[in-house]
Amino acid sequence: MPRTRISGTFSSPKVDLIIDTGNPFLNLTVDGFLKIGCVAATKAAAEEAYYIVKRGSISHHKFEDSLKKMCKEGAYWVHIFISLTGTVAGVYVGLEYGVERIRGVRDWKNAMIGGALTGALISAASNKNKDKIVMDAIAGSAIATAAEFINHFT
Incomplete structure:
Protein backbone atom coordinates (compact mmCIF):
# COMPACT_ATOMS: atom_id res chain seq x y z
CA MET A 1 0.00 0.00 0.00
CA PRO A 2 1.57 3.33 -1.04
CA ARG A 3 2.07 5.94 1.62
CA THR A 4 2.49 9.64 1.39
CA ARG A 5 4.20 11.63 4.06
CA ILE A 6 4.45 15.35 4.53
CA SER A 7 7.12 16.68 6.76
CA GLY A 8 8.04 20.15 7.70
CA THR A 9 8.66 22.38 10.62
CA PHE A 10 6.94 25.38 12.04
CA SER A 11 9.13 27.94 13.62
CA SER A 12 8.66 31.44 14.80
CA PRO A 13 10.72 34.22 13.35
CA LYS A 14 13.78 34.91 15.44
CA VAL A 15 15.84 38.04 15.35
CA ASP A 16 18.96 38.28 17.44
CA LEU A 17 20.32 41.70 18.18
CA ILE A 18 23.57 41.74 20.06
CA ILE A 19 24.78 44.83 21.84
CA ASP A 20 28.17 44.41 23.43
CA THR A 21 28.81 46.89 26.20
CA GLY A 22 31.92 45.03 27.33
CA THR A 87 15.77 46.11 40.39
CA VAL A 88 14.47 42.55 40.57
CA ALA A 89 15.76 41.83 37.06
CA GLY A 90 19.12 43.31 37.95
CA VAL A 91 19.36 41.21 41.11
CA TYR A 92 18.36 38.09 39.17
CA VAL A 93 20.80 38.66 36.31
CA GLY A 94 23.60 39.37 38.75
CA LEU A 95 22.87 36.31 40.85
CA GLU A 96 22.47 34.02 37.85
CA TYR A 97 25.75 35.29 36.40
CA GLY A 98 27.44 34.85 39.79
CA VAL A 99 26.15 31.28 40.08
CA GLU A 100 27.44 30.59 36.57
CA ARG A 101 30.87 31.91 37.51
CA ILE A 102 30.96 29.93 40.76
CA ARG A 103 29.77 26.67 39.18
CA GLY A 104 31.84 27.13 36.02
CA VAL A 105 28.98 25.73 33.94
CA ARG A 106 26.41 27.49 31.77
CA ASP A 107 23.12 25.60 32.01
CA TRP A 108 19.50 25.85 33.19
CA LYS A 109 20.48 25.15 36.79
CA ASN A 110 21.99 28.64 37.04
CA ALA A 111 18.57 30.10 36.23
CA MET A 112 16.93 27.84 38.81
CA ILE A 113 19.39 28.78 41.56
CA GLY A 114 19.46 32.46 40.59
CA GLY A 115 15.65 32.60 40.55
CA ALA A 116 15.41 30.94 43.96
CA LEU A 117 17.98 33.29 45.47
CA THR A 118 16.30 36.34 43.91
CA GLY A 119 12.84 35.29 45.10
CA ALA A 120 14.12 34.67 48.62
CA LEU A 121 16.17 37.89 48.76
CA ILE A 122 13.39 40.17 47.48
CA SER A 123 10.84 38.46 49.74
CA ALA A 124 13.09 38.67 52.81
CA ALA A 125 13.58 42.39 52.20
CA SER A 126 9.82 43.00 52.27
CA ASN A 127 8.53 40.59 54.94
CA LYS A 128 9.67 38.36 57.80
CA ASN A 129 7.35 35.38 57.23
CA LYS A 130 9.66 32.40 56.64
CA ASP A 131 7.00 30.38 54.81
CA LYS A 132 6.38 33.31 52.44
CA ILE A 133 10.12 33.65 51.79
CA VAL A 134 10.38 29.93 50.95
CA MET A 135 7.31 30.11 48.69
CA ASP A 136 8.72 33.16 46.88
CA ALA A 137 12.05 31.35 46.44
CA ILE A 138 10.19 28.40 44.89
CA ALA A 139 8.18 30.73 42.65
CA GLY A 140 11.30 32.62 41.56
CA SER A 141 13.06 29.36 40.80
CA ALA A 142 10.10 28.00 38.80
CA ILE A 143 9.64 31.19 36.78
CA ALA A 144 13.34 31.56 35.98
CA THR A 145 13.69 27.89 35.03
CA ALA A 146 10.60 27.99 32.82
CA ALA A 147 11.84 31.17 31.12
CA GLU A 148 15.22 29.53 30.51
CA PHE A 149 13.61 26.48 28.91
CA ILE A 150 11.26 28.61 26.79
CA ASN A 151 14.16 30.79 25.69
CA HIS A 152 16.23 27.71 24.87
CA PHE A 153 13.55 26.07 22.73
CA THR A 154 12.42 29.15 20.78
Whole structure:
Protein backbone atom coordinates (compact mmCIF):
# COMPACT_ATOMS: atom_id res chain seq x y z
CA MET A 1 0.00 0.00 0.00
CA PRO A 2 1.57 3.33 -1.04
CA ARG A 3 2.07 5.94 1.62
CA THR A 4 2.49 9.64 1.39
CA ARG A 5 4.20 11.63 4.06
CA ILE A 6 4.45 15.35 4.53
CA SER A 7 7.12 16.68 6.76
CA GLY A 8 8.04 20.15 7.70
CA THR A 9 8.66 22.38 10.62
CA PHE A 10 6.94 25.38 12.04
CA SER A 11 9.13 27.94 13.62
CA SER A 12 8.66 31.44 14.80
CA PRO A 13 10.72 34.22 13.35
CA LYS A 14 13.78 34.91 15.44
CA VAL A 15 15.84 38.04 15.35
CA ASP A 16 18.96 38.28 17.44
CA LEU A 17 20.32 41.70 18.18
CA ILE A 18 23.57 41.74 20.06
CA ILE A 19 24.78 44.83 21.84
CA ASP A 20 28.17 44.41 23.43
CA THR A 21 28.81 46.89 26.20
CA GLY A 22 31.92 45.03 27.33
CA ASN A 23 30.20 43.85 30.52
CA PRO A 24 28.23 40.55 30.50
CA PHE A 25 25.90 41.75 33.27
CA LEU A 26 25.08 44.97 31.42
CA ASN A 27 24.67 43.07 28.13
CA LEU A 28 22.00 40.85 29.70
CA THR A 29 20.23 43.83 31.26
CA VAL A 30 20.09 45.73 27.95
CA ASP A 31 18.85 42.57 26.24
CA GLY A 32 16.00 42.36 28.77
CA PHE A 33 15.00 45.98 28.13
CA LEU A 34 14.95 45.42 24.37
CA LYS A 35 12.87 42.26 24.68
CA ILE A 36 10.23 43.83 26.92
CA GLY A 37 9.95 46.79 24.52
CA CYS A 38 9.41 44.42 21.60
CA VAL A 39 6.76 42.51 23.53
CA ALA A 40 4.88 45.74 24.23
CA ALA A 41 5.10 46.91 20.62
CA THR A 42 3.83 43.52 19.44
CA LYS A 43 0.92 43.71 21.90
CA ALA A 44 -0.02 47.15 20.59
CA ALA A 45 0.27 45.94 16.98
CA ALA A 46 -2.07 43.01 17.70
CA GLU A 47 -4.60 45.31 19.35
CA GLU A 48 -4.44 47.76 16.46
CA ALA A 49 -4.84 44.93 13.93
CA TYR A 50 -8.00 43.87 15.75
CA TYR A 51 -9.45 47.38 15.55
CA ILE A 52 -8.54 47.67 11.86
CA VAL A 53 -10.35 44.42 11.09
CA LYS A 54 -13.31 45.53 13.20
CA ARG A 55 -13.55 48.87 11.34
CA GLY A 56 -13.03 47.19 7.98
CA SER A 57 -10.58 49.76 6.65
CA ILE A 58 -7.59 51.86 7.55
CA SER A 59 -6.65 55.35 6.55
CA HIS A 60 -3.20 56.87 6.28
CA HIS A 61 -3.93 58.91 9.42
CA LYS A 62 -5.08 55.83 11.39
CA PHE A 63 -1.98 53.93 10.25
CA GLU A 64 0.28 56.70 11.59
CA ASP A 65 -1.68 56.73 14.84
CA SER A 66 -1.19 52.96 15.13
CA LEU A 67 2.59 53.27 14.66
CA LYS A 68 2.76 56.03 17.26
CA LYS A 69 0.76 53.91 19.69
CA MET A 70 3.13 50.96 19.17
CA CYS A 71 6.16 53.15 19.91
CA LYS A 72 4.54 54.73 22.96
CA GLU A 73 3.45 51.32 24.29
CA GLY A 74 6.97 49.93 23.87
CA ALA A 75 8.52 52.91 25.63
CA TYR A 76 5.93 52.74 28.41
CA TRP A 77 6.58 49.05 29.08
CA VAL A 78 10.33 49.64 29.14
CA HIS A 79 9.74 52.47 31.65
CA ILE A 80 7.58 50.19 33.83
CA PHE A 81 10.12 47.39 33.48
CA ILE A 82 12.89 49.71 34.62
CA SER A 83 11.00 51.32 37.48
CA LEU A 84 9.11 48.33 38.89
CA THR A 85 11.07 45.25 37.94
CA GLY A 86 14.40 46.67 36.94
CA THR A 87 15.77 46.11 40.39
CA VAL A 88 14.47 42.55 40.57
CA ALA A 89 15.76 41.83 37.06
CA GLY A 90 19.12 43.31 37.95
CA VAL A 91 19.36 41.21 41.11
CA TYR A 92 18.36 38.09 39.17
CA VAL A 93 20.80 38.66 36.31
CA GLY A 94 23.60 39.37 38.75
CA LEU A 95 22.87 36.31 40.85
CA GLU A 96 22.47 34.02 37.85
CA TYR A 97 25.75 35.29 36.40
CA GLY A 98 27.44 34.85 39.79
CA VAL A 99 26.15 31.28 40.08
CA GLU A 100 27.44 30.59 36.57
CA ARG A 101 30.87 31.91 37.51
CA ILE A 102 30.96 29.93 40.76
CA ARG A 103 29.77 26.67 39.18
CA GLY A 104 31.84 27.13 36.02
CA VAL A 105 28.98 25.73 33.94
CA ARG A 106 26.41 27.49 31.77
CA ASP A 107 23.12 25.60 32.01
CA TRP A 108 19.50 25.85 33.19
CA LYS A 109 20.48 25.15 36.79
CA ASN A 110 21.99 28.64 37.04
CA ALA A 111 18.57 30.10 36.23
CA MET A 112 16.93 27.84 38.81
CA ILE A 113 19.39 28.78 41.56
CA GLY A 114 19.46 32.46 40.59
CA GLY A 115 15.65 32.60 40.55
CA ALA A 116 15.41 30.94 43.96
CA LEU A 117 17.98 33.29 45.47
CA THR A 118 16.30 36.34 43.91
CA GLY A 119 12.84 35.29 45.10
CA ALA A 120 14.12 34.67 48.62
CA LEU A 121 16.17 37.89 48.76
CA ILE A 122 13.39 40.17 47.48
CA SER A 123 10.84 38.46 49.74
CA ALA A 124 13.09 38.67 52.81
CA ALA A 125 13.58 42.39 52.20
CA SER A 126 9.82 43.00 52.27
CA ASN A 127 8.53 40.59 54.94
CA LYS A 128 9.67 38.36 57.80
CA ASN A 129 7.35 35.38 57.23
CA LYS A 130 9.66 32.40 56.64
CA ASP A 131 7.00 30.38 54.81
CA LYS A 132 6.38 33.31 52.44
CA ILE A 133 10.12 33.65 51.79
CA VAL A 134 10.38 29.93 50.95
CA MET A 135 7.31 30.11 48.69
CA ASP A 136 8.72 33.16 46.88
CA ALA A 137 12.05 31.35 46.44
CA ILE A 138 10.19 28.40 44.89
CA ALA A 139 8.18 30.73 42.65
CA GLY A 140 11.30 32.62 41.56
CA SER A 141 13.06 29.36 40.80
CA ALA A 142 10.10 28.00 38.80
CA ILE A 143 9.64 31.19 36.78
CA ALA A 144 13.34 31.56 35.98
CA THR A 145 13.69 27.89 35.03
CA ALA A 146 10.60 27.99 32.82
CA ALA A 147 11.84 31.17 31.12
CA GLU A 148 15.22 29.53 30.51
CA PHE A 149 13.61 26.48 28.91
CA ILE A 150 11.26 28.61 26.79
CA ASN A 151 14.16 30.79 25.69
CA HIS A 152 16.23 27.71 24.87
CA PHE A 153 13.55 26.07 22.73
CA THR A 154 12.42 29.15 20.78
